[in-house]
Amino acid sequence: MRWAAAAGAPPNTMPLLVVPVTYIARATPRAAIVRLGVPDGEFSFAPGQAVSLGRHGLPAAKFYSIASAPGDLRRTGEIEFLVGTQEDGRFDAHLAALAPGALVDLKGPLGSFGLPAEPHPPRFVFVGGGTGIAPLRAMWRHLVAFNPDAGLEVLYSARTRAHFTYRDELEQLQTAGRITLMLTTTREPPPPWAPAEARSPEPEVRRPDPILSGRIGLGHLEGPVGRGPAVHLLCGPPAFVAHVERLLDDLGVAQESIRKEGW
Numbered sequence: 001m002r003w004a005a006a007a008g009a010p011p012n013t014m015p016l017l018v019v020p021v022t023y024i025a026r027a028t029p030r031a032a033i034v035r036l037g038v039p040d041g042e043f044s045f046a047p048g049q050a051v052s053l054g055r056h057g058l059p060a061a062k063f064y065s066i067a068s069a070p071g072d073l074r075r076t077g078e079i080e081f082l083v084g085t086q087e088d089g090r091f092d093a094h095l096a097a098l099a100p101g102a103l104v105d106l107k108g109p110l111g112s113f114g115l116p117a118e119p120h121p122p123r124f125v126f127v128g129g130g131t132g133i134a135p136l137r138a139m140w141r142h143l144v145a146f147n148p149d150a151g152l153e154v155l156y157s158a159r160t161r162a163h164f165t166y167r168d169e170l171e172q173l174q175t176a177g178r179i180t181l182m183l184t185t186t187r188e189p190p191p192p193w194a195p196a197e198a199r200s201p202e203p204e205v206r207r208p209d210p211i212l213s214g215r216i217g218l219g220h221l222e223g224p225v226g227r228g229p230a231v232h233l234l235c236g237p238p239a240f241v242a243h244v245e246r247l248l249d250d251l252g253v254a255q256e257s258i259r260k261e262g263w
Contacts, residue, residue, distance in 0.1 A: 014107040017043060018056050021102045022078055027165045028158075031131050032085050033067075035078040036104055043079070043106075045070060047138040048114030048233075048261075053081070053095065056103035060094035065135035065235075065261075066109070069142040082134040082165055113235070113261040115139055121231050123151035125224045127216065127244050129236025130158060132263060136235055137166055144178055152179040153224045157216050157240070159187040182220060184212040218247055225251045231259060238262035 023035035045051075047069055054061030068080035085091055091098050098104075113135060115124075124143060126136040133156055143150050152173075158164045164183060174181040212220075224230065225248070232248055234241045241262040248258055 014052070014110065017106045018103055019106050021098060021100050021104060024098065024100060026085075026089055027082060028163045029087060030085060030163065031165060032083050032089070032091070033165070034081045034083045034098070036081070036106065037078055038073060038106075040077060043073070043109075045073075045079075045109035046114050047142040048135045049109040049111045050135070051106050051108030051110070053083075054105050055095055055098070056105050058094060058096075058105075061105065061107070062092070062094055063110075065111075065113075065138070065263075067134035067137050069138050069145065071142065071145050082131045084131060111261075113233075113259060115142070115233075116231055116259075120147055120150060121229060122149075123153070123228060123230035125153045125155070125230045125232045127155045127221075127232065127234045127236075128157070129240035130163065131165070132234075132236030132240070132261070133165055134235075135261065136233060137169075139233065140173075140179065144173065151227070151230070153182075153227075153230075154179055155182045155184075155216060155220060155224070157184050157186060157236070160185050161188070161211060180224075182212065183210070184214060184216060184220065186213075186215055189213060216244060216247070218250065221247050221251060225253055229257070231257055234258065234260040236262070 017038065019036045019038055021034060022037040025033045027033045045066055048065070050063045050065045052061045052063050064081045064083060066079055067082045073079050083091065083095065126140060128136045140152055140154065143152060154170060156164065156170070170179065170181050173179040232253060234244050241260050245258060245260060
């Protein structure tokens with residue numbers, strides 16, 4: 001995710017690391033997963049923070065939220081980002097021709113979006129739109145590792161099924177009973193209901209599709225809000241974040257229980 005509003009120190013006063021690209025993979029038609037190798041002990045951050053990234057030696061750079069947790073860095077020596085691309089997979093000019101082995105200027109971290117200070121509340125509701133899922137992933141991975149008793153709910157909105165990132169990870173956490181998950185698409189109609197197994201001796205059974213269609217609305221949020229006190233963490237395009245915040249206000253969620261980041 002590209003981070004647009006820098007909080008804290010300006011980029012030219014932040015520490016600079018020159019680090020290599022270790023991994024690139026197409027994640028969606030409009031985004032790629034990029035991992036950078038970081039020397040042990042030379043970088044630390046809190047889940048939800050961002051950094052400035054640009055090709056080494058080029059003047060242009062943009063801010064991106066970190067999509068991995070601090071524990072991932074300690075374990076793998078890498079930090080992960082969800083970077084927007086053109087429809088043909090090309091990166092913007094500040095990361096032009098990015099490939100494994102290329103050097104990147106990394107400045108940061110910065111930003112105050114993230115988890116509340118200890119002690120943590122009993123529940124967290126993550127609401128993400130598009131690549132806004134990146135910093136939310138850093139937070140839920142941190143909580144899964146270090147706060148196993150926390151209740152976690154993820155509401156994730158994307159253009160189409162092809163635009164969901166980290167869907168496999170989310171569904172594995174859901175299957176393990178670690179999170180409650182809701183996925184919804186905004187630019188495709190719901191598919192036909194799936195028929196039963198071809199060899200089943202029973203009459204055809206029609207099953208509802210696990211992915212919903214349409215914008216996140218009051219009906220999607222009533223369940224999470226009704227399950228009790230929680231911190232609500234919102235990230236995505238500014239209009240998306242403002243829309244969800246209005247819905248939470250309509251449902252009586254206190255402003256101090258909402259943390260948000262728009263890009």
